[in-house]
Amino acid sequence: MPSQDQRKKRLDRSINVRSTGLYALSSWREMTYLLAPRLLLIVGLLVLPLVLDHYWQRVLCTAGVFAILALSFDFLAEYVGLVCLGGALFIGFGGYAAGLLNEYLGLPPVVTIPLAAVIGACLSTLVIMPCLRLRGIYFAIITFMLPLFARNVIIALSLFGSTEGITGLDTLPNIWVEQYVIVIAVLVILFALRRFASEDVGLIMMAVKDNDRAVLASGISIFRYRVLAVFIAALMGCFAGAYLTHLYGWLGLSLFAMDFSILPIAATVMGGMGTLVGPVIGALILSPLSEALRGLGQLRVVLYCLLLLLFILYKPEGLMNFLERKYHQFERLEKV
């Protein structure tokens, strides 16, 4: 700990400085420095299904779903400035859409999953639209309530099998398809979002988050871009929901469970908001953890909420930001 006459000073690592811009191509070492983390992630995720045993492969599938939800939460919160506390809404709409398409129209999963993603996204966006013009906290509260309301409405109107749900839906062909679909989806979404952030549209969304009045004064309709952002996030979430329905072969009210809203948020906070990779890592850690602790019953919820609380209070930057900082910079104490 720094004492009275010392302070912490952060410096970029020399290899970090050497690999900015074009200079990165100057030697293999620099290129490795830049590429290694990304390759590690990609290769790691692709190889994971091959080394896990059957039980954990299943866990990987659900972890992937949570990773996608965490990505959608991080995207909306940090890149657009909208805090959506109701990820379960996307899972529910996407899941129900896929299941219903499968059950009543007999369409195979290859068709229902993409179709349900789009239909679910449209529906979710429509429902969320009325609160987009308001301050952030209204949005947060409303999105929190929406999955619970959807659940109540389904029960109240006895729709879609109500509390029993619908069983006997098509499942995905085999465990390998199941895993690789979700792993590739996570990777594609991750890199697509990164790319999106540097496109003009992504730029405008980030500008809205930074300084919405200036964006308005520049002639851009904030509302439209927010609707677009919600649609994109919903697309991801509904895809994950549709996948989930076909993973288990049934749909039910548990698709609107609060777990789908909370765990991604916990994963994002712990993984590091804004990094996109962090939430994925967070989900890949929390989800198996949650599984492993299943034997403890309600205690696991208590434990991971405690963990979440500790992170929010004491290390809000999250794991990924911390690791990134350590990777790119080092600290030393310096006399003042």
Add this chain to the structure above:
Amino acid sequence: MAADTLLDVRGVSKKFGGVQAVRDVGFTLNQGQVMGVIGPNGAGKTTLVNLVTGFVKPDDGRILYKGKNIAGMAPNKIANLGIVRTFQVMRPYHSLPTYKNLIVPLNSPRVRKATAGKLGDLDSVAIDILEEIGFERDARVPYKIAGSLPLGYQKRLELARCIALRPEIILCDEVFSGLSMSEISSMIPLLEKFVIEGMTLIMVEHRLRELFRVADKVLVMNFGEKIAEGPPQEVMKQDNVKAAYIGGDRSK
């Protein structure tokens, strides 16, 4: 109404809670004019700007732009019609390079329509605009992170943001504030250039001497009301204007 009256504001009022920020203010502006808006602090100048540009909806009155009433329209719609503004407190999109700040206005419907999508690479257009405004391309200023620019450059960035929209009217909210004399001297030719290119300016200012070098006419406000309107030298001779700035004559 003369043939080239661009902006005709009539009887505009706005109340915030218990405070009458603007009371029954009106003025006309012709194309190519530069109008200053002056008055002591709290006179309602910025509120007037907000009213004209749509950030605040007026309780009363009409704002006719080319004959069409724009009072109460959404700010982005008004910007798309050609009325833009700078902000007194600037927060450029923080971690982005300077020229990226202009991508936002370049994507507006107004620019899209005007160039029919043939603008090409937006990045180079942004850098061209910055160069026009005076950012030295060679010194790589446009590539610097916006938050790290000195104040003079940030003010110019605000103007660049406005210019990118190819506007007809620019409302400058205290563009001279915080700048040194030499910075102001180099900004004035820029403003004059805008006028020559056909734009109309409304400038809310405290620095009267510098303002009077560019302004054709001046609107004086106090406590939300317009107390004078006319050419600068005449207006400054009026008693009520002097009283507003300096205070009443105590001998009376």
Add this chain to the structure above:
Amino acid sequence: MESVLIYGAINSVTFALTAIGFSLVYGVSRIPNFAHGAIYVLVGFLTWSLVNDLNLNYGLSIVISLTIASVVGLAIYQFVLIRLRGMPTSEIIASFAVSLIILEGLRLQGIGGFKGFIGPNYMLRPFFDGKIAIFNVFVDYQRLIVVGAGVVLAVGMWFFTHRTKIGLSLRAIAQDEQAAMMLGINSDRAAMISMAIGSALAGLAAVIILPLGNVTAEAGYHVLVYALAVCIIGGLGSWAGTFLAAFLVGFAMKVSTYMFGALWESVVLVGTIILVLLIKPSGLLGKQKELEERV
């Protein structure tokens, strides 16, 4: 027809009771206390334990539970929320995490011999047994107490915020935080007081309403959602709005039950929220301006 009116009134007051604690806290400190529902349930179980396990007097148990509720509210503010003032997202997430810890914690089994509160067996005794007939409708005494409490609470709150020094300072902070601070009112202390009172109100609602049914941890989520719904419809930050919205929603739901059946209640609630958001987005009496109106 009379039954609709009477049950509508009872329903409205129930909503008002549950929502007012949340609304008070938000109004004063702009903190959305998502642990509101958890405190409600906590008081319910606490009272039950005190009465059944420790055989204390019912009235005494209530007083103790409410005190503990205030302390819990204060603790939540002091240890969690105070570090997050000004960041509404984090406040929501953190207070909801606390809520989950409490609610799921109450359902734990087998930790140190603690048998969780699971199942429908936990009931608080109504204050007075029996019914009374009003306009040909039989109403439990307990429900009358609910209405009575609601009225007393509404009047009490008005009195508190308009006539007492503490209440006036809370109101001042609610209207304009910075101005109040300039006049010497301590914003942190106001927030603490509001959390303490808000939690006590949540507990009060619990002890009055829970005797009508049984105590379950599930109810914590429902209470939170209803409180949120009422506050949103009435306008976040407006106390009068909360009462107004409670009445609107309370009656609307009972009217729809009368006309369409009980199943439509939730639909009506959702519908009302969406409708209000479309027409007057900041809520019925909300003073929060829309995004574009910030000057």
